[in-house]
Structure formats: structure tokens, C-alpha cells
Amino acid sequence: MDLDWISTVDKKHYETLVTLSLLLLDAVAITVAYLLAYQLRAAIAFPSEPQGLESITTYGRVILVQVICVQSVFYLNRLYHSARSIGRVDRASAVFSAVSVGALLSIAFATLLFKNTVFEVDHSRTIVVYAWLLTIVVVLLGRGLHSRALVLLQGRGLGLHRLLVVGTGDAAAVVIQKVTWSPRIGYQLVGLVDGDEAPTEMLGATVIGHSNDLQNLVEEHAIDEVIIARPDATRDELIGLIARCQRGRVSVKVVPDVYEIMAGEVSVSDLGGLPLLTVRDIALRGWRMSLKRVVDLIVSAAGIVILSPLMMLVAALIKIGSDGPVFFFQDRVGLDGKAFKIFKFRSMRTDANEMRQWTVAEDSRRTGLGRFIRRFSIDELPQLINVVLGDMSLVGPRPEQPQFVEHFQERIPRYMERHREKAGMTGWAQVNGLRGDTSIEDRTRYDLWYVENWSLWLDFKIILRTVFQVLAGRAY
Numbered sequence: 001m002d003l004d005w006i007s008t009v010d011k012k013h014y015e016t017l018v019t020l021s022l023l024l025l026d027a028v029a030i031t032v033a034y035l036l037a038y039q040l041r042a043a044i045a046f047p048s049e050p051q052g053l054e055s056i057t058t059y060g061r062v063i064l065v066q067v068i069c070v071q072s073v074f075y076l077n078r079l080y081h082s083a084r085s086i087g088r089v090d091r092a093s094a095v096f097s098a099v100s101v102g103a104l105l106s107i108a109f110a111t112l113l114f115k116n117t118v119f120e121v122d123h124s125r126t127i128v129v130y131a132w133l134l135t136i137v138v139v140l141l142g143r144g145l146h147s148r149a150l151v152l153l154q155g156r157g158l159g160l161h162r163l164l165v166v167g168t169g170d171a172a173a174v175v176i177q178k179v180t181w182s183p184r185i186g187y188q189l190v191g192l193v194d195g196d197e198a199p200t201e202m203l204g205a206t207v208i209g210h211s212n213d214l215q216n217l218v219e220e221h222a223i224d225e226v227i228i229a230r231p232d233a234t235r236d237e238l239i240g241l242i243a244r245c246q247r248g249r250v251s252v253k254v255v256p257d258v259y260e261i262m263a264g265e266v267s268v269s270d271l272g273g274l275p276l277l278t279v280r281d282i283a284l285r286g287w288r289m290s291l292k293r294v295v296d297l298i299v300s301a302a303g304i305v306i307l308s309p310l311m312m313l314v315a316a317l318i319k320i321g322s323d324g325p326v327f328f329f330q331d332r333v334g335l336d337g338k339a340f341k342i343f344k345f346r347s348m349r350t351d352a353n354e355m356r357q358w359t360v361a362e363d364s365r366r367t368g369l370g371r372f373i374r375r376f377s378i379d380e381l382p383q384l385i386n387v388v389l390g391d392m393s394l395v396g397p398r399p400e401q402p403q404f405v406e407h408f409q410e411r412i413p414r415y416m417e418r419h420r421e422k423a424g425m426t427g428w429a430q431v432n433g434l435r436g437d438t439s440i441e442d443r444t445r446y447d448l449w450y451v452e453n454w455s456l457w458l459d460f461k462i463i464l465r466t467v468f469q470v471l472a473g474r475a476y
Contacts, residue, residue, distance in 0.1 A: 014159050019080050022146055026074065027067050029142040030135050034063045037130035054122060062121050065110045070102030070135065088144070088468065089461045095139050103132045151184050160188040162222055166211060166241055167229035168194040168202050171255045174442055175229050176203045181433045190221050194230075214244035225251040291456065296394050300387035311381055314345055314373060321369050324350035327382060332399035334423040337416060339402055340391040343382035347374050377470045383425045395459040396424025397447035398435075408440055418447040421454075428458075431465040 038056055074080060077098050107128065114120045153159055163179065165172050172192060179187045180203070191208035200207055209217045218226065226245045228238065238254065245252045304311075315326045328346040331339045347370025366374065373379045386392040392399070397418040400408070409415045429435070429446035450458070 018150065018159065022080060022143070023071065025142045025146055026071055026139060029138040030067045030070050031063055033134035033138040034059070034066055034127075034131045036134050036138075037127050040130050040134075041124055041127045058121055059127075061114065061119055062106070062110050062123070065113070066103070066106040066131070066135075069106040069109060070099055073098045073102040073105065087461070087465060089464045091143060092140055093457075093461075095143070096136055099132065099136050099139065103128070103135070147184070150186075154183065154186050160186055161224040163187040163189050164214075164217065164221065164223045164226045165189070165192050165205070165229055166194065166214065166226060167255075168192055168199060168207065169230065169232070170441060171231050172229035173203060173439070174445070175227055175255070176205050177433070177439075177442065180204070187225070190223060193217060211241060211244075214241065218245055218250055223250055225253065227253045227255065229255045231255050288454065288456075292393065292454075292459070293390075295456070295459070296387050299394055300384045303381075303384050304388070307381055307384075310378070314369075314378055314381075317369055318346055322349065322367050331402055332423065333402055333405045333419065334391060334399050335419060335421065337405070337419045340386070340399075342392075342399060343385050345373055345379040345382060346370070347379045375473045380425060387425065391422075393422040393424045394426070395450075395462045396422050396427055397450070398427050398430060398443075399423035408444075412441055412444055414448060415444050418444060418451060421451050426462060426466040428462060431462050431469065 035056070038059060077094060079094060079098060107123065110121065110123070150159060165175050172194075176189065176192075179185070179189050189205055191206045192202060193209045193211050193214055194207060195211055208221070214226075217223070228241050230237075230241075233241070242252055242254075318326050325346060328344045328348070329341045330344070332342045334340050347367060348365045349367055370379070383392060387394055405415075427447060428450035429443040432446055434443045434446060
């Protein structure tokens with residue numbers, strides 16, 4: 001749909017309207033949640049029979065304080081600031097924390113404001129708990145619908161930020177892939193610019209000019225944002241590029257020169273009083289390794305028990321559907337570069353050479369059932385046994401075949417460092433779209449970032465994102 005008729009003023013105030021709509025939606029959600037909490041308390045005798053419950057109109061002022069406090073905390077936590085991309089798990093975590101703090105503040109302020117006055121309300125503790133839980137749920141539902149609506153508007157050309165990428169190297173390739181694979185972040189990639197030796201196109205994106213003409217290109221193509229993806233640029237070159245982007249409200253972002261390190265958070269320590277800047281560390285060591293192992297054992301053992309009916313059904317269908325074994329065993333490289341046998345349900349014909357090629361989206365060697373179980377990653381379920389045995393973890397870098405590892409370690413810097421941790425059933429690279437027939441260089445960067453930034457919450461987030469992607473059938 002052509003939206004050229006939309007005025008410049010409309011585009012300028014689009015984000016303001018989006019923020020206002022979100023403010024209104026949250027206010028309605030918080031109010032509805034409190035009203036539902038009141039109705040639940042009145043209708044359900046849990047944990048005890050409601051006694052002396054005041055009328056809903058009496059709670060009106062309490063609801064008003066709740067709305068103001070929760071939304072104030074939302075604002076202070078930047079939940080009304082425009083973000084290019086936020087996952088469902090991150091959104092849930094942010095809302096949970098903000099609502100919890102806001103609910104506590106509302107109780108404190110309501111008590112402070114109304115205590116010993118004609119407006120005093122005898123708070124029902126049960127309503128407070130119900131309202132807290134329901135506010136989290138209803139706000140998340142509302143924000144989920146709001147995000148879907150924005151995606152639909154972006155599909156019609158509204159709210160897109162026109163993006164120009166400076167660079168044609170590996171860093172630029174990652175930026176292009178992110179923009180292409182994640183349309184919900186709201187970028188319209190106009191093109192690339194670089195020096196004299198630049199190619200004419202890269203990953204489907206066209207090189208539209210030279211970096212010396214950056215100022216004119218920004219003007220000519222009405223660019224909203226520039227990402228400088230040249231981590232090898234000198235300080236003077238970087239300053240020059242930024243200076244050429246000065247047009248109106250154009251936003252400039254820079255891929256840092258530590259891109260190849262991908263170390264995440266930088267910390268400062270000292271060595272006998274000498275300050276040291278830590279740009280590479282191993283987050284998963286000491287007690288954290290023990291904690292991760294305990295979680296692996298508990299979750300994988302529970303998973304085997306809960307999913308055993310499904311696994312038995314799949315095994316029977318494989319046996320009935322084609323000749324050959326139910327399981328497929330293959331050598332993979334894991335912790336410290338040591339090989340182990342990975343377990344999978346067989347998804348290929350018995351006459352197919354499983355070792356001959358990389359996993360691709362349309363693999364002619366798959367059986368009919370194999371196509372289905374690979375789409376939903378059901379063929380990976382036996383790897384829960386690998387986790388129990390200690391060969392793998394629930395989350396970590398995905399293991400490769402030995403011949404691929406030998407090849408990759410010769411041409412990809414730091415590739416073997418991803419084997420400092422156990423291989424995983426899923427990983428940070430996979431939930432960011434890097435699975436199957438995708439760039440191994442990009443996978444390595446994501447794997448190294450995970451190794452150096454591990455946390456139990458990160459594992460939890462990766463597992464949840466994996467579940468969402470599996471249910472959507474995005475694997476192969």
C-alpha cells in the first residue's frame with residue numbers, strides 16, 4: 001500500500017502517538033486488572049470468606065493511586081521509551097519487576113494519603129495480591145496486542161525508520177541480517193555506503209554510494225538512522241563519518257571496535273593497584289558451573305518423564321513408517337574439543353549419507369515423518385539423555401561434526417573458544433535466527449558472547465524463546 005500521502009507532520013509525531021496509545025492502554029489494563037481482582041475476591045472464598053468487603057466505588061481512589069504509581073515506575077524503567085526490539089521474555093521480566101515495585105508503592109502512598117481521613121480504605125490483602133498478579137497478566141496481554149498492531153502498521157509502511165549502513169564487512173553483514181530477519185524492529189534498509197573497493201551489493205542490500213558522499217546521501221534518501229559498521233575505522237575516520245551524518249534529527253549508532261571480541265560488559269579490576277580493563281572473561285565457572293549442572297539434571301530428567309509418551313509415539317511411528325533404526329547416533333564435538341555421541345530420532349532415509357552435507361531447509365533425504373519432527377525439533381528430544389549423561393547442557397553452543405570443526409578452526413578466529421563450555425540442545429545463536437544453513441562466523445560470535453556473559457536468567461530466556469520458536473515451527 002502506497003503511503004506517500006502521509007504528511008511529514010504525521011510521521012514526525014508518529015512515535016508520540018504510539019507512546020500515548022501505550023500509556024492509555026496500560027492505564028486501562030491496570031484499572032481492569034484491579035476491577036477483576038475485586039470481582040474475584042467477592043466471588044471466590046479463597047483463602048477465606050470475604051468479610052466486610054467495601055464497595056467497588058470506595059476502591060476507586062485506590063485504583064487511581066495504583067495506576068499512577070505503576071505507570072510512574074514504568075516510565076522510570078524506560079518502558080515508554082521507543083525500543084527497536086524487545087523479546088517477549090524480556091518484556092515479561094520488565095513488566096513483572098515494574099508492576100511489583102509499583103504495587104508496593106501504591107499501597108504505601110494510599111496509606112500515607114488516606115490514613116485517618118474520610119477517604120481511608122481498609123485494604124483487602126487478597127485483593128492486593130490478586131491485583132498484582134492480574135495487572136502483570138493484563139498489561140502483558142495489552143502490550144502484546146499493541147506490538148502486533150505496530151507490526152501491522154509497519155507492514156503498511158508506517159513507523160519505519162529509514163536506515164543507512166556504513167560498511168560492507170562482517171559487522172555490516174550482521175546488521176543486515178538482523179534487520180532482514182527481524183522486521184518487527186521497524187527498520188527499512190535503504191542501502192549501504194563504503195569506500196572505493198566496495199562491492200555493488202551485499203546480502204541483497206545495494207551499495208548506494210561512497211562514504212565521502214554520506215551527507216548528501218542522508219539528505220537525498222531522508223535517512224532517519226545511520227549505523228556505522230566499520231569496527232576497523234580509526235578514530236579520525238570515525239569522527240569524520242559521524243560529522244557527515246549531521247542532518248536534523250538523524251540518529252547515529254556505531255558498531256564498536258571490540259566487535260570481534262564480543263565481550264559484552266566490560267569490567268574494571270586491579271593488579272596490585274594497577275587498573276586493568278577486562279574485555280574477555282569466562283562467566284561460567286566455579287559455583288555457577290555446579291548451579292548450571294543441577295538445573296540441567298532437574299529439567300532434563302523432568303523433561304524425559306513428561307515427554308516420554310510423545311517420544312514413545314514418535315519412536316513407534318518411525319519404526320512403522322520406514323525400515324531402519326529409531327535413533328540416529330552421530331559424533332559431535334563438545335566440551336574441551338572432545339567428541340561424544342549425540343542422540344536424535346532418525347529423520348532421514350536409511351540410504352541417505354547423514355555426513356555428507358550441512359543441514360538445509362529443503363533436504364530431500366528426509367522421510368515424511370522426518371520433515372515434521374525436524375520442523376518442530378522433535379528429533380532433538382533424545383538429547384535430553386545426553387544432558388543427563390553430562391555430554392551436553394540444555395543451553396550452550398550447538399555441537400558440530402568433527403570434520404566441520406577441523407575446517408572451521410582453521411579459518412574462523414577464536415572458533416575453538418566456543419568449546420570452553422558444554423554443547424547445548426539450544427543456544428543464543430539459534431534463538432537469534434542462526435540455525436541450519438546460516439553463517440558459521442555469525443554463530444561463533446553469538447556463541448562466544450554467550451560463553452562470556454552467561455547467567456541463569458539468560459539460560460531461562462533462551463529456553464523460553466526456543467519453546468516459542470519450536471511451537472511456531474521455525475526449525476528444520
